[in-house]
Amino acid sequence: MNWLNILIQGALLGGLYALFAIGLSLSFGIMRLVNIAHGDLIVLSAYVALMAINATGMHPILSLVIVIPVMSALGYLLQRGLLNLTLSGGLLPPLLVTFGISVIIENLLLEAFGAHGHKLQAGTIEIDSVRVGGIAVGVYPLIVFATAVVAIAGLQLVFYRTTLGRAFRATSDDAATAELMGVDNRHLYAAAMATAMIFTALAGVLMAIRTTFDPASGPIRLIFAFEAVIIGGLGSLWGTLLGGMVLGIAQAVGAALSPTWQILAGHIAFLVILVLRPSGFFPRMRD
Numbered sequence: 001m002n003w004l005n006i007l008i009q010g011a012l013l014g015g016l017y018a019l020f021a022i023g024l025s026l027s028f029g030i031m032r033l034v035n036i037a038h039g040d041l042i043v044l045s046a047y048v049a050l051m052a053i054n055a056t057g058m059h060p061i062l063s064l065v066i067v068i069p070v071m072s073a074l075g076y077l078l079q080r081g082l083l084n085l086t087l088s089g090g091l092l093p094p095l096l097v098t099f100g101i102s103v104i105i106e107n108l109l110l111e112a113f114g115a116h117g118h119k120l121q122a123g124t125i126e127i128d129s130v131r132v133g134g135i136a137v138g139v140y141p142l143i144v145f146a147t148a149v150v151a152i153a154g155l156q157l158v159f160y161r162t163t164l165g166r167a168f169r170a171t172s173d174d175a176a177t178a179e180l181m182g183v184d185n186r187h188l189y190a191a192a193m194a195t196a197m198i199f200t201a202l203a204g205v206l207m208a209i210r211t212t213f214d215p216a217s218g219p220i221r222l223i224f225a226f227e228a229v230i231i232g233g234l235g236s237l238w239g240t241l242l243g244g245m246v247l248g249i250a251q252a253v254g255a256a257l258s259p260t261w262q263i264l265a266g267h268i269a270f271l272v273i274l275v276l277r278p279s280g281f282f283p284r285m286r287d
Helices: 003-031 038-056 064-081 083-089 092-113 139-161 163-173 175-180 185-210 218-232 237-257 259-276
Strands: 129-132 135-138
Touching (some): 003 139, 003 185, 038 064, 038 092, 038 218, 083 092, 083 185, 092 218, 135 139, 139 163, 139 185, 163 175, 163 185, 175 185, 237 259
16 A cells, blocks of 8 residues: 555645635635535536536536636625625524525525536546656646645735735724725625635536536535635635645545545544644634
């Protein structure tokens, strides 16, 4: 058993989990919104890509030019028209409303597409590999991991080098004071959700190329995203990447020991880290 290969494959899988988690981290970091529908929105992105591909015959990667604007617009409208109304009542109203959105999305997808699984076919890129030393590393997992790194680096630039990013950080620190300084919080929160949905769309399409998906696939994606965010530390984007890698490595090690241990090993790693370091590796959020 080549443990180095197992660790590499697990770390690369963590890139996908980090993409799952970015949108969840943004929505909580800026708005303190725990989005229970996040996993179902990832799956919805995959179905939007499926519809675009069936309608145009385009490559799954190219479908992002349709999926990202559609999901970003949906995020803006959901936040501006519905979720903003729940933010003043504490954590419970957003939890209940996003749970309802989750149920609606799952049932609409079930009605429209049935319960069977789908997968986006991207051609030979799915099976191509490169050799690093004596280890064969898949090209597609490398692309996904590199995408996660670029996405997080890009977000860091937005947060610390742009006016919008400064407004996001100010609102996250003190929404009332930011509003007194002229920030339209309703619009800013909607813009934050639209931004989060860009990465949700990206995660959904890349996931759909890697594995099958169906209308009931959302909750497990939400769990992976939640675990990656907590392991990395609330508010830390690079911590989210580390959290995804820890989760991916734990699952890879578990699968190497026994196929039935893959998912369970990730949950166990999450619980161990939660006990030993409840705030995660690089917490940024402060009450």
